[in-house]
Amino acid sequence: MPISSDLPITINADQALIQSLGLSGGLLEKLEAWANFSTLKANWYGDDSKTISIKVTLVSQAFFEQHFQLKTNDKWQLNTQSNTALSSSASQKKHSVFMALLDISATANSAKWVESNIQGQLQHQLQLFLNELAQSLGLDPVID
Numbered sequence: 001m002p003i004s005s006d007l008p009i010t011i012n013a014d015q016a017l018i019q020s021l022g023l024s025g026g027l028l029e030k031l032e033a034w035a036n037f038s039t040l041k042a043n044w045y046g047d048d049s050k051t052i053s054i055k056v057t058l059v060s061q062a063f064f065e066q067h068f069q070l071k072t073n074d075k076w077q078l079n080t081q082s083n084t085a086l087s088s089s090a091s092q093k094k095h096s097v098f099m100a101l102l103d104i105s106a107t108a109n110s111a112k113w114v115e116s117n118i119q120g121q122l123q124h125q126l127q128l129f130l131n132e133l134a135q136s137l138g139l140d141p142v143i144d
Contacts, residue, residue, distance in 0.1 A: 009035045013058040042140040054095045064100030082129040
């Protein structure tokens with residue numbers, strides 16, 4: 001549940017992942033707010049001509065393997081360190097990313113996670129991805 005489609009970074013999650021981990025819309029909104037504020041602090045939006053947009057979709061490891069790792073697809077750049085599949089526009093201003101939640105979804109079971117623990121893990125994984133993207137685009141890193 002993104003806060004607003006007008007924000008540079010939007011975050012949503014696959015419905016199966018939401019149900020299996022018990023993710024709330026509020027948690028996704030907090031992550032989205034954190035990502036947008038952190039990239040703002042890192043001056044990613046100082047030059048309007050270079051402003052980028054990123055759509056992040058959180059998915060399970062099973063979804064990620066089925067759609068990206070087990071198929072050859074020239075449209076998506078896979079990164080096993082951040083567990084992401086990235087597709088960028090020709091101008092490098094629009095980016096779509098699927099992020100597999102390896103540590104969380106692999107260990108999730110019928111027990112409910114403490115939401116703050118999930119938020120911290122998701123935020124850390126998102127920060128890794130944002131910093132990889134920043135490096136490739138010549139932007140300043142996101143510092144928590």
